[in-house]
Amino acid sequence: MNAATAWTDAVTAALVFAVDPVGIGGILLRARAGPVRERWLAGLRAVLPPSQALRSLPLHIADGRLLGGLDLNATLLAGRPVAERGLLTEADGGVLLLAMAERLPQATQAHVTAAMDAGETRVERDGLSLRLPARFGVVALDEGLEDEAAPAGLRDRLAVHLDLTEIAIGDTEAFAVEPAEIVAARVRLAGLRPNQEQIEAICGAAAALGILSLRAPMLALRVAAANAAFAEHDEVEQDDIALAARLVLAPRALIFPQADQPEQPPPPPEPEADQTPPDDQPEPQPSDLDKAMDEVILAAVQAALPPDVLAALRAAAGRSRSRSHGKAGALQKSNSRGRPAGVLRGELRAGARLNVIETLRAAAPWQPLRRRQAEAAGQALGRPRILISKDDFRIARFKQRAETATIFVVDASGSAALHRLAEAKGAVELLLADCYIRRDQVALIAFRGTSAELLLPPTRSLARAKRSLAGLPGGGGTPLAAGLDAALALADQISRKGQTPTVILLTDGRANIARDGGPGRPRAEQDAMAAARQLRAAGITVVLVDTSPRPSPSGAALAKEMGARYLPLPHADATVLSEAVKASLG
Amino acid sequence: MATPFPFSAIVGQDEMKLALLIAAVDPKVGGVLAFGDRGAGKSTAVRALAALLPKMKVVIGCRYNCDPDRPAEFCEECRARADKGALKSAKMPVPVVDLPLGATEDRGVGALDLERALARGVKAFEPGLLARAHRGFLYIDEANLLEDHLVDLLLDVAASGENVVEREGLSIRHPARFVLVGTGNPEEGELRPQLLDRFGLSVEVKTPDDLKSRIEVVRRRDAFERDPAAFVAHWDKEEAKLRKKIVAARDHLPDVAVSDAALERAARLCMALGTDGLRGELTLMRAARALAALEGAKDVGDDQLRRIAPPALRHRLRRNPLDDAGSSVRVDRAITELFG
Numbered sequence: 001m002n003a004a005t006a007w008t009d010a011v012t013a014a015l016v017f018a019v020d021p022v023g024i025g026g027i028l029l030r031a032r033a034g035p036v037r038e039r040w041l042a043g044l045r046a047v048l049p050p051s052q053a054l055r056s057l058p059l060h061i062a063d064g065r066l067l068g069g070l071d072l073n074a075t076l077l078a079g080r081p082v083a084e085r086g087l088l089t090e091a092d093g094g095v096l097l098l099a100m101a102e103r104l105p106q107a108t109q110a111h112v113t114a115a116m117d118a119g120e121t122r123v124e125r126d127g128l129s130l131r132l133p134a135r136f137g138v139v140a141l142d143e144g145l146e147d148e149a150a151p152a153g154l155r156d157r158l159a160v161h162l163d164l165t166e167i168a169i170g171d172t173e174a175f176a177v178e179p180a181e182i183v184a185a186r187v188r189l190a191g192l193r194p195n196q197e198q199i200e201a202i203c204g205a206a207a208a209l210g211i212l213s214l215r216a217p218m219l220a221l222r223v224a225a226a227n228a229a230f231a232e233h234d235e236v237e238q239d240d241i242a243l244a245a246r247l248v249l250a251p252r253a254l255i256f257p258q259a260d261q262p263e264q265p266p267p268p269p270e271p272e273a274d275q276t277p278p279d280d281q282p283e284p285q286p287s288d289l290d291k292a293m294d295e296v297i298l299a300a301v302q303a304a305l306p307p308d309v310l311a312a313l314r315a316a317a318g319r320s321r322s323r324s325h326g327k328a329g330a331l332q333k334s335n336s337r338g339r340p341a342g343v344l345r346g347e348l349r350a351g352a353r354l355n356v357i358e359t360l361r362a363a364a365p366w367q368p369l370r371r372r373q374a375e376a377a378g379q380a381l382g383r384p385r386i387l388i389s390k391d392d393f394r395i396a397r398f399k400q401r402a403e404t405a406t407i408f409v410v411d412a413s414g415s416a417a418l419h420r421l422a423e424a425k426g427a428v429e430l431l432l433a434d435c436y437i438r439r440d441q442v443a444l445i446a447f448r449g450t451s452a453e454l455l456l457p458p459t460r461s462l463a464r465a466k467r468s469l470a471g472l473p474g475g476g477g478t479p480l481a482a483g484l485d486a487a488l489a490l491a492d493q494i495s496r497k498g499q500t501p502t503v504i505l506l507t508d509g510r511a512n513i514a515r516d517g518g519p520g521r522p523r524a525e526q527d528a529m530a531a532a533r534q535l536r537a538a539g540i541t542v543v544l545v546d547t548s549p550r551p552s553p554s555g556a557a558l559a560k561e562m563g564a565r566y567l568p569l570p571h572a573d574a575t576v577l578s579e580a581v582k583a584s585l586g
Numbered sequence: 587m588a589t590p591f592p593f594s595a596i597v598g599q600d601e602m603k604l605a606l607l608i609a610a611v612d613p614k615v616g617g618v619l620a621f622g623d624r625g626a627g628k629s630t631a632v633r634a635l636a637a638l639l640p641k642m643k644v645v646i647g648c649r650y651n652c653d654p655d656r657p658a659e660f661c662e663e664c665r666a667r668a669d670k671g672a673l674k675s676a677k678m679p680v681p682v683v684d685l686p687l688g689a690t691e692d693r694g695v696g697a698l699d700l701e702r703a704l705a706r707g708v709k710a711f712e713p714g715l716l717a718r719a720h721r722g723f724l725y726i727d728e729a730n731l732l733e734d735h736l737v738d739l740l741l742d743v744a745a746s747g748e749n750v751v752e753r754e755g756l757s758i759r760h761p762a763r764f765v766l767v768g769t770g771n772p773e774e775g776e777l778r779p780q781l782l783d784r785f786g787l788s789v790e791v792k793t794p795d796d797l798k799s800r801i802e803v804v805r806r807r808d809a810f811e812r813d814p815a816a817f818v819a820h821w822d823k824e825e826a827k828l829r830k831k832i833v834a835a836r837d838h839l840p841d842v843a844v845s846d847a848a849l850e851r852a853a854r855l856c857m858a859l860g861t862d863g864l865r866g867e868l869t870l871m872r873a874a875r876a877l878a879a880l881e882g883a884k885d886v887g888d889d890q891l892r893r894i895a896p897p898a899l900r901h902r903l904r905r906n907p908l909d910d911a912g913s914s915v916r917v918d919r920a921i922t923e924l925f926g
Contacts, residue, residue: 063688066688067686067688080700080701080704081700081701081704106731107687107688107731110687110728110731111687111688114686114687114727114728117629121686122684122686123686123688124685124686124689124690124693124694124714124715125688125689125690125692125693128693129693152624153624153771156624193808193812194808196805199801199804199805199808200801202804203797203800203801203804204797204801206800207795207797207800212623212793212795213623213624213793214626214627214793214794214800214803214804215624217800217804218804218807218808221804221808357690357692357700358692360700360704361692361697361698361700361703361754362754364698364700364703364704364754365698365703365709365754365755367703367704386704
């Protein structure tokens with residue numbers, strides 16, 4: 001698919017979304033900030049009827065603002081609790097724009113998806129109990145790099161997944177549609193429903209593509225109906241179904257439709273490093289439900305899949321196993337964030353957060369008394385006000401959960417593999433179990449041959465960690481610098497999410513592949529030292545476990561260079577190794 | 587509120603539906619935890635339950651949904667009023683109260699009524715969601731994302747059946763017996779292991795993987811969205827049938843006999859699996875009895891134990907983080923060994 005047709009699809013997606021924002025759920029837009037994205041957003045804004053504004057949702061919006069809560073000003077003025085609408089309610093009937101969706105905190109995501117599911121927000125906070133309509137469509141902007149992606153729960157509810165990264169501004173054209181056409185299409189939409197055959201065909205196609213969630217086929221059907229409405233079709237036609245398959249199903253495809261088993265898709269293949277691309281692309285195989293229809297759909301999906309099928313599938317699998325975002329954003333430096341952990345009577349100092357509702361509660365019982373006192377003292381009280389004294393202040397306390405993510409960087413090169421790879425694996429497994437108990441996240445980077453590979457993005461899923469460890473092959477050169485660079489990049493990503501990264505490096509310290517992949521020990525060692533200095537400069541805790549049979553000066557030197565703890569473990573088995581690392585992490 | 591999707595029209599998900607029905611027959615079984623795939627209909631099932639359950643009798647004007655036929659369990663207000671004269675009663679739907687994420691503690695347990703306090707200086711208690719959920723269900727979507735201190739609080743109240751409020755100079759206790767229903771997606775974070783076994787039943791929800799049921803799900807959903815009223819009317823008969831079954835099971839529940847042999851079987855199963863504490867046996871017994879009542883059986887037999895053991899026990903096993911075999915597999919294995 002070339003850039004121009006990709007843009008055409010993106011435009012179609014925007015129009016279809018404008019026709020039925022709530023039904024379609026939304027659009028996930030994977031693109032860098034730039035003119036292409038701006039053009040697309042401007043186009044969407046232009047086709048939406050004026051009553052439907054795009055509201056943006058800031059990344060770290062407070063729950064109170066998102067859901068609604070107590071309106072402080074009005075409450076103090078009126079002397080009784082006054083509710084304030086939240087952003088989700090304000091977006092009712094419009095479109096919600098989520099910038100940087102890949103960094104969206106999990107709690108915020110959960111609120112948004114809950115409102116999408118129920119079509120309303122339910123607020124039970126600050127002494128208020130509110131239920132307000134919140135029916136909106138979502139445009140999620142995903143600027144994630146390779147491994148970052150918007151939360152899975154959100155992605156699942158957004159029908160269309162667009163990728164504009166490959167489109168240049170020269171490939172784009174303006175939208176040539178008036179809002180009136182959209183409004184007219186909305187009227188037609190009410191009468192359009194896919195027929196039974198089309199339902200079966202979409203379900204069959206979804207199953208053949210290994211799409212597990214049932215939301216995908218439902219959303220695809222709505223996209224088809226919306227497109228039919230826009231294109232002024234009398235009923236949902238094959239073209240509409242094909243478009244829906246291309247926009248909704250293709251980006252979610254986990255497996256390529258297999259010829260022999262169209263109905264029972266095999267489990268999504270694990271992306272393996274040593275997989276070779278198939279020589280010929282398998283022909284799409286229609287299910288026996290409705291051959292012609294299925295062929296159309298699968299052909300549409302196939303056309304949408306990039307020519308490099310394997311890479312696309314691997315990317316899809318990678319995206320689908322994006323880590324959970326945990327308690328993102330809780331930076332440890334800030335002492336006014338984190339999970340709320342009750343309130344305390346206290347003073348209003350800089351940095352303290354007043355819990356308004358608890359303060360009012362504390363003040364409430366004293367109001368008649370204070371009023372009488374104030375009147376007795378001759379103070380004129382105008383309209384009803386709340387008399388609050390210093391004793392009433394309640395300060396919110398927050399509990400910081402210093403979450404750590406442990407990055408295992410495993411030397412899987414020939415020299416290490418010979419000695420100790422098996423023991424290293426065992427030790428990593430034991431450490432993983434420990435991380436699991438502490439509910440830390442773990443990540444795994446392996447380096448061998450000429451490069452380092454992130455085998456496991458930060459995760460809590462132990463089973464997955466184990467799987468990727470078991471599949472860790474050994475042999476080849478020792479690109480130590482590449483391994484350290486990968487560790488640094490990941491550690492940086494982790495600390496940006498507010499977690500504390502710890503690197504555990506298992507190596508014999510004998511680098512022989514330079515950063516550029518070229519062989520040669522001196523250059524390789526130079527590069528490794530440079531990478532080590534960068535790690536130290538970044539202030540990352542590193543434990544270097546020297547796995548060579550005899551403790552070597554190169555390992556110790558490397559550890560010194562990166563300010564790491566050096567653990568020579570020549571004859572230790574897996575248990576001793578894991579105990580030593582645990583102890584040194586404290 | 588939008589019309590809920592009819593319970594009987596949910597395709598598949600038999601284990602989850604059964605667990606919810608059992609909790610409806612015997613609330614003492616404890617809560618239901620449903621973890622699993624996105625978009626598999628967890629929330630739909632819970633919300634559908636509200637419409638399915640038969641209405642219950644409550645004291646008119648009682649803020650805690652007191653049952654007029656059970657004076658022993660009255661709240662303080664009803665007790666005071668009952669002394670003065672007969673209480674009037676009315677029928678209301680069984681509450682299925684949503685505890686939304688981001689709910690604050692004061693709304694959960696109840697707190698000082700701010701409006702009355704500020705405007706009139708009256709110290710009055712404003713009941714929270716726990717009071718509203720009394721004799722019904724409290725539903726937490728994405729239970730794994732709920733603040734830990736709120737979860738602790740809920741489990742504590744759910745276990746004791748009473749909500750004790752000591753805050754802002756208030757000292758209130760009121761009955762709060764509800765069935766806790768939690769759903770979530772394990773990929774977004776798991777529930778603390780300590781909390782897991784406080785739930786009576788735990789079901790694993792999977793998206794149906796055969797094409798026929800997948801098509802049926804989409805088809806019914808489509809029909810429902812096209813015309814909710816007609817769809818609900820179409821399933822009305824099924825719903826009424828199921829409702830009757832629940833009522834009959836509740837009546838029948840005290841008559842279901844649990845033989846010593848069945849008790850021994852349950853204990854053996856729990857021993858074989860090495861579950862902690864006695865909660866496993868108790869839940870297994872209660873759930874099996876409720877299942878027998880639901881099916882009109884006279885006593886609890888192997889069949890019921892065998893079918894209810896996985897949801898009653900799978901979350902009580904000691905976790906071995908390095909063991910790939912899921913808990914369900916281990917339960918199944920133990921059942922096969924014991925029951926043959």
